[in-house]
Amino acid sequence: MNFEDIGIVMSVRRHGESSGILELITKSHGRHLGLVRGYQSKSNKSILQPGSTINFNWRSRLSEHLGVFTFELHTSRSLNLMKNKFAILVLQNLISHLRLLPERENITEIYSQTESVLDQSHENFELVKSFILWELMYLKEIGYGIDISECAVTKSKDNLKYVSPKSGRAVTQEIGLPYKDKLLEIPEFMRDAKYTDRDDLLKGLLLTEFFLKRDVYKPLQLKVTSFRASLYKLINSFET
Amino acid sequence: MNFDDKNEMNNFIKLLSKLPGLGPRSGRRAALAIIKQKEKLLIPLKDAFNDISEKIVVCEICNNIDLKSPCAICSNQNKDMNIICVVEEISDLWAIERAAVFKGYYHILGGVLNALDGVGPDQLNIEKLGQRIKQNKVQEIILALSATIDGQTTLHFLIDYLEDFNVKVTKLAHGIPIGGELDYLDDGTLTQAILSRTAAD
Numbered sequence: 489m490n491f492e493d494i495g496i497v498m499s500v501r502r503h504g505e506s507s508g509i510l511e512l513i514t515k516s517h518g519r520h521l522g523l524v525r526g527y528q529s530k531s532n533k534s535i536l537q538p539g540s541t542i543n544f545n546w547r548s549r550l551s552e553h554l555g556v557f558t559f560e561l562h563t564s565r566s567l568n569l570m571k572n573k574f575a576i577l578v579l580q581n582l583i584s585h586l587r588l589l590p591e592r593e594n595i596t597e598i599y600s601q602t603e604s605v606l607d608q609s610h611e612n613f614e615l616v617k618s619f620i621l622w623e624l625m626y627l628k629e630i631g632y633g634i635d636i637s638e639c640a641v642t643k644s645k646d647n648l649k650y651v652s653p654k655s656g657r658a659v660t661q662e663i664g665l666p667y668k669d670k671l672l673e674i675p676e677f678m679r680d681a682k683y684t685d686r687d688d689l690l691k692g693l694l695l696t697e698f699f700l701k702r703d704v705y706k707p708l709q710l711k712v713t714s715f716r717a718s719l720y721k722l723i724n725s726f727e728t
Numbered sequence: 729m730n731f732d733d734k735n736e737m738n739n740f741i742k743l744l745s746k747l748p749g750l751g752p753r754s755g756r757r758a759a760l761a762i763i764k765q766k767e768k769l770l771i772p773l774k775d776a777f778n779d780i781s782e783k784i785v786v787c788e789i790c791n792n793i794d795l796k797s798p799c800a801i802c803s804n805q806n807k808d809m810n811i812i813c814v815v816e817e818i819s820d821l822w823a824i825e826r827a828a829v830f831k832g833y834y835h836i837l838g839g840v841l842n843a844l845d846g847v848g849p850d851q852l853n854i855e856k857l858g859q860r861i862k863q864n865k866v867q868e869i870i871l872a873l874s875a876t877i878d879g880q881t882t883l884h885f886l887i888d889y890l891e892d893f894n895v896k897v898t899k900l901a902h903g904i905p906i907g908g909e910l911d912y913l914d915d916g917t918l919t920q921a922i923l924s925r926t927a928a929d
Contacts, residue, residue: 499844505748534914538877567916570880580881584843713843718885 620692
């Protein structure tokens with residue numbers, strides 16, 4: 489078995505004295521793991537930082553084996569990520585979601601969207617917005633998508649304001665108003681892409697968090713990582 | 729000797745082969761070298777191991793390891809009380825001590841934040857750092873953490889945490905290492921070195 493592909497580094501765990509087990513989200517082979525020989529070397533460690541994109545070759549005698557990666561750097565994002573608190577928290581949250589994907593199951597959309605979120609790291613609120621939209625896409629791709637295209641009751645496409653936590657479907661402001669305490673609010677930027685403000689981002693994070701917790705993390709008996717709370721706190725600390 | 733036997737000799741080789749830099753073959757070589765020099769190596773090593781295993785303790789102040797607690801660094805009165813250098817591991821403390829450039833005290837976190845491995849703020853030695861700052865009226869905290877994603881995640885967390893303590897927080901510079909040739913540097917280091925350039929006077 490032997491293939492070449494491109495992938496984003498998620499993590500590397502030390503294996504033995506000089507090797508590491510590299511975890512990638514790849515363009516055509518889903519979440520993929522493999523052994524990296526000489527991981528402890530200075531040059532390899534600087535390439536294999538989470539968030540960097542690498543060109544790699546994976547080979548193994550049998551397809552079910554762990555296999556060995558050889559690689560070279562395609563895009564390094566370490567500096568941009570490390571100096572920006574928003575970017576580093578978004579990255580940590582992305583990785584914790586990606587870790588839950590089944591191994592070696594190709595979802596091209598997730599790879600390309602992950603790359604575009606990571607490339608947004610120059611503008612903080614836009615970055616968080618693209619991360620929340622990424623979470624919506626992630627839920628959809630793994631089969632737990634929420635439908636905010638039309639009202640579940642009236643079929644209207646206008647004035648959609650709330651999402652039912654039960655069905656994951658949108659309702660208009662008029663229909664949802666009497667039950668607003670039980671419903672989740674749709675942030676403005678999900679209807680109008682130009683719009684971004686602090687409260688809207690917080691609403692977006694709460695919306696996706698509810699479905700991620702209920703449909704993804706809880707069935708796996710996992711908790712969302714503390715980095716999510718840190719991101720929420722960071723956004724909340726900004727003046728409106 | 730049959731290497732499959734479970735006897736004391738094999739156990740000795742097996743333990744040696746678990747040391748960094750050694751494998752089963754080099755473990756056997758090391759075992760043979762130790763045994764051949766019974767008076768010079770084997771007995772002094774045995775005594776040294778006994779001493780270490782009985783006396784080694786973790787410093788109650790900084791988390792360093794030493795033969796006493798507080799450790800030799802924490803009990804040194806000649807150091808600058810106003811500065812604490814925060815490092816990830818004991819090996820980082822040793823590295824800075826080797827450089828002999830820092831005159832303050834240390835604080836060892838015991839790792840870096842890593843949600844995937846389940847290392848959160850509670851698993852690190854962070855609360856004790858806050859207590860030390862309050863008790864000793866520390867004026868500066870140097871965050872000497874790795875230039876890795878996890879290291880910098882921890883750094884951002886600590887900057888937030890230390891906001892409430894009215895203390896100056898600094899971090900290590902990134903740039904060209906001594907003896908480093910530009911051609912061999914990675915893009916990130918080079919970019920950071922250019923961004924952090926200083927006046928040549």
